[in-house]
Amino acid sequence: MTISQRPLAAIILAAGQGTRMKSARHKVLHPVAGRPMLLHLLEAVEALGVDRKVVVVGSGREQVEAAVAGKGVSIAVQDRQLGTGHAVAQAHDALAGFAGDVLILYGDVPLVRTETMRAMVERLNRGDEPRAVVLGFRPDDAAAYGRIVADAQGVIAKMVEYKDASSEERAITLCNSGLMAVRSSDLFVLLDRIGNDNAAGEYYLPDIVMLPGATSAVIETDADEVAGVNSRAELAGVERIWQDRRRAEAMREGVTLIAPETIFFSHDTKLERDVVVEPHVVFGPGVTVEEGAVIHSFSHIEGAIVRKGAEIGPYARLRPGAQIGVKAKVGNFVEIKKAVLGDGAKANHLSYIGDADVGAGANIGAGTITCNYDGFFKYRTQIGAGAFIGSNSALVAPVKVGDGAIVAAGSVLTADVSADALALVRPAQTEKPGWAKRFRTAMQERKAKR
Template sequence: MATALIILAAGQGTRMNSDLPKVLHKVAGAPLLHHAMAAGAALAPERVVVVAGHGAEAVEKAALAFDDTVATVRQDQQLGTGHAVAQALPALEGFEGTVIVLYGDTPFIRPETLDAMLVSGADVTVLGFQAADPGRYGRLIANGGALERIVEYKDATEAERAITLCNSGVVAVEARLLAELVGGLTNDNAAGEYYLTDIVAAARVRGLEARVVTCDEGETMGVNTRAELARAEAAFQTRARAEALETGVTMTAPETVFFALDTVVGRDATIGAHVVFGPGVTVESGAEILPFCHLEGCHISRGARVGPFARLRPGAELAEEVHVGNFVEIKNAILDEGVKVGHLTYLGDAHVGEHTNIGAGTVTCNYDGVMKHRTEIGAHAFIGSDTMLVAPVRVGARALTGSGSVITEDVPDGALAIGRARQVTKPGLAVRLFEKLKQMKARRDKGSE
């Protein structure tokens, strides 16, 4: 069944009290818009159209960052959901199939729910939910699964407001019919807007069938305020933690672990307390992340061990059985099998060969103030503690650097490199120096009385 998506993302979101467009506020490290796009992407749609308005350039950039094949259109005047859909229809010209209208600020609708809408068999399918507190939601006037009409809260009678079956706004309609129904909308209502919901009544007038597909209220959670954004984050994390445990991930304190939208963790991986996943992280089966680590844009292979208190930044690639210890930061660096980086180290723009040991306090000095430079370290090398590797530089296989060295030149395979000043010892000078300093302090303290 051919499917297309229209994702409405034009709203300003004034209640967010923000200069940022509402759909670009983040849950689980990703814009709300990306959550909606991800749910729709599971249907493998032939076309996707994102309708932007407030902050259109930023919204369009975000949409294309998720999927560079999407079409973007603009709703320059905010005249209602029906008007927004009308702006998208030209981008669907020639498409034959079902169109699903989604909302960029409604992040949690499941692909399974959208599948159910596609197979409802009705001419117009609306996604509804039973609300614990219906509030100002539009009400679905239905008889069994058959939908008679949708009434917006502003236009509803007291009896209609007592109904708890509410409208999510998500609809599925055949493309040609959608164009016809939207083309006939008017703004004769309390808000003076073109309501997409009015297509139900219009379809019924034509003798067409409209039906309701229901889902859990949590799926329809919209985000309009900072408080709702925080609740959405909590809801996502609760679900992500449960899914991770269900798929075989061990978490010692799951309530303290935070996942991103695209986090992938393999079975039998172990995640310690207070671990935060930014976007773009894959942890393979059997790897272990110890407490208080922050990971983003990295890949951790089977059997690797990270932390505690480690930070992996974008471009960090850890092969099997790599050990990255406490207070280590890795950025845009490849660590081959069996590499050990125990503690207090920064490796940036580097490649470290297999089974090399990196001593405490090692730093790849990769930035000259203008450009980044790479460090290459061969297999089975030993980098002594407190080594400064001034890139671009290469340390060969089975080479050794002396502790406290500043390495500015390439080190051949198997060589020992020492780059530090010779130690000078002055017998008795420490005692005399401290005595002099104490006398100076005593005179200063007496003068201040």
């Protein structure tokens, strides 16, 4: 139930072909911050506490259906593109028996906040009980948006599509986002009454506002919140808006972003207070960074947990399954994948640690790699607490290095090493006196004869 104590449903329109995206992917499934636009909108709807969710699909419906599978969404199909009013009407059967309020949203307008949706429903249930509540905005350039003529209390006198507006109406700055709240008892009755006598020959959803018999109201929001996506350029614009929001939120929560405009978050990035993020860092999905950790410049982190006080980078890559312990250090040009780096452990330079467990306080020397793949299967490497792995070593998994053991630099390890032992796996060094000088002389003579 919503705060109005009336059931609430949401209809999300996602039937457009999205031809301007020039993509095999359905428009509403293009990602913002690593998550499809449609799923951003569904998350905001779910936070509102809706009883029913209906997505209206058309072209590319199989992709949309797969994306919302298991999310409690009903599917309605618009076979022909006859306008927004016609699209909403296709949700009739999915809402059979529903009595409450209905939010009408757009799958390619993904940044609408739960709070804004709530404000629309509250206005619908205010004492004057408008027929519909329209979400309006005032863009810097009103362009071809439909216009809203309203009084100081937000009561709508007229709504008109840009193509059908007069020059005086086009001068109005209050625009129609297309989002609307309507009572279910009114919605489909009103849709049956609208016609398509307009420049496009379509059934416009906003036309229900102008039907005689009741008044409607408008509430306003920022233009950024109702930014829509019809092209790659507009997708990039929505990404920018989302990232700017998230950066501001992170800093309000006590995170230091030294150059905020260079940091890119995923939809689910979690940073605790006193985390410091240096310039040019990218967070992929599934990242948690705990209090006091430092992420140095040019690092890329995805599917990883960074514990308190750890340091990452610069130029580090943490891949899915990486777990970096308290006050551990992952340095420059180090890649960690599906591996645990224990508390206080260090991998400071030029290493690949994959499918491994590294004990607390262990030190991984420069150029070390875990050889975890034989072309068919992956194998794990275990490195004990306090162990020291010398530079330029290759640990051929499956292999185990015991606590406190030392692996000498340049070793190729193919067998387990006991705790506190020294493993030295390289041929004895030999020397041939004068060989280098004789070699240079011979080669110079040979070159002179050419």
